[in-house]
Amino acid sequence: MDLISEEKMADMTAMEKIRLILDGVKEGKIMVLEKGLTPTEEAKLIEMTMTEITPEDFAGIEIESYPSSQNQKLIDRIFRKPAIRTRLTVIGPANQLKTLKKDRDLISALVSSQ
Amino acid sequence: MGFIKKVKKNFSSIFKSLFKKKIAKIGIYGPPNAGKTTLANRIIRDWTGDAMGAVSNVPHETRRARRREGVTIESNGSKVTLDIVDTPGLATKVDFHEFMAHGLEEEEAKRRAKEATEGIIEAVKWLDDLDGVILVMDATEDPFTQVNVTVIGNMEARKLPLLIAANKIDLPESSPARIRSAFPQHPLVPISALDGQNIDALYEEIADHFG
Numbered sequence: 001m002d003l004i005s006e007e008k009m010a011d012m013t014a015m016e017k018i019r020l021i022l023d024g025v026k027e028g029k030i031m032v033l034e035k036g037l038t039p040t041e042e043a044k045l046i047e048m049t050m051t052e053i054t055p056e057d058f059a060g061i062e063i064e065s066y067p068s069s070q071n072q073k074l075i076d077r078i079f080r081k082p083a084i085r086t087r088l089t090v091i092g093p094a095n096q097l098k099t100l101k102k103d104r105d106l107i108s109a110l111v112s113s114q
Numbered sequence: 115m116g117f118i119k120k121v122k123k124n125f126s127s128i129f130k131s132l133f134k135k136k137i138a139k140i141g142i143y144g145p146p147n148a149g150k151t152t153l154a155n156r157i158i159r160d161w162t163g164d165a166m167g168a169v170s171n172v173p174h175e176t177r178r179a180r181r182r183e184g185v186t187i188e189s190n191g192s193k194v195t196l197d198i199v200d201t202p203g204l205a206t207k208v209d210f211h212e213f214m215a216h217g218l219e220e221e222e223a224k225r226r227a228k229e230a231t232e233g234i235i236e237a238v239k240w241l242d243d244l245d246g247v248i249l250v251m252d253a254t255e256d257p258f259t260q261v262n263v264t265v266i267g268n269m270e271a272r273k274l275p276l277l278i279a280a281n282k283i284d285l286p287e288s289s290p291a292r293i294r295s296a297f298p299q300h301p302l303v304p305i306s307a308l309d310g311q312n313i314d315a316l317y318e319e320i321a322d323h324f325g
Contacts, residue, residue, distance in 0.1 A: 042267065043238050050235045063206050
């Protein structure tokens with residue numbers, strides 16, 4: 001399992017983040033991102049995952065993140081573009097990570113060995 | 115209708131007609147088997163008399179996005195013309211064994227899985243080219259699926275309108291209230307795309323929301 005800090009991800013481009021995640025997952029790792037991905041990056045990750053699926057070796061990913069939220073501070077809403085607040089995200093191989101239950105603030109998952 | 119409400123509605127119609135933009139492209143999104151194509155078929159049939167595509171209980175029956183242009187929906191005095199895009203079901207995994215469990219031969223299952231991955235890529239790409247989304251959720255399932263979270267996040271980030279269709283209310287275990295409490299910030303209409311329950315309320319919301 002790799003636990004990736006917000007600081008490490010902050011310096012990476014979207015494609016670098018996606019490559020890091022997919023390479024890790026294809027090695028069988030569970031990737032835990034402290035700060036998660038933006039919704040656009042999540043969509044890109046799904047797209048890239050689809051290009052790498054092969055029938056016998058890689059069936060895709062299981063990804064679980066909490067719903068993102070926008071900056072709700074009045075001062076920020078008035079004077080600057082609301083920022084999307086991303087949250088902790090867990091990503092793993094589809095055949096090893098299974099979500100049992102998920103709600104706004106709790107993810108319950110089962111991790112198994114291959 | 116009260117006087118103020120009437121004035122407000124008339125002003126809104128004049129404002130809309132003055133600043134009317136091009137026909138809005140609306141995508142129908144959701145996970146596989148949520149009922150997207152069933153809903154698309156019902157909308158197209160009700161307003162044009164045609165159908166959009168085939169439906170089945172095998173996941174990823176729709177593997178290519180289909181677009182129907184110029185569908186005019188009128189409801190409660192509001193009228194909107196839309197281009198409707200029925201997209202393949204979004205997913206983060208595609209396992210050909212799942213198709214074999216539905217009775218497909220191995221080769222056919224692998225071919226379908228390959229087409230399903232291409233369909234998902236197409237659905238993701240369409241997100242960049244839409245003016246709004248009808249997100250179809252299966253009201254018998256947990257609403258916090260990653261597909262729902264990702265589609266909603268993308269629409270919110272782009273500040274585009276989103277309407278949730280809580281589908282399958284014809285099934286006793288359905289719970290639109292669970293979806294409403296999960297995503298209270300977006301309008302939601304409980305429907306059965308299969309038997310047409312509450313579909314007029316959806317048309318009213320579409321005309322109001324995307325007009």
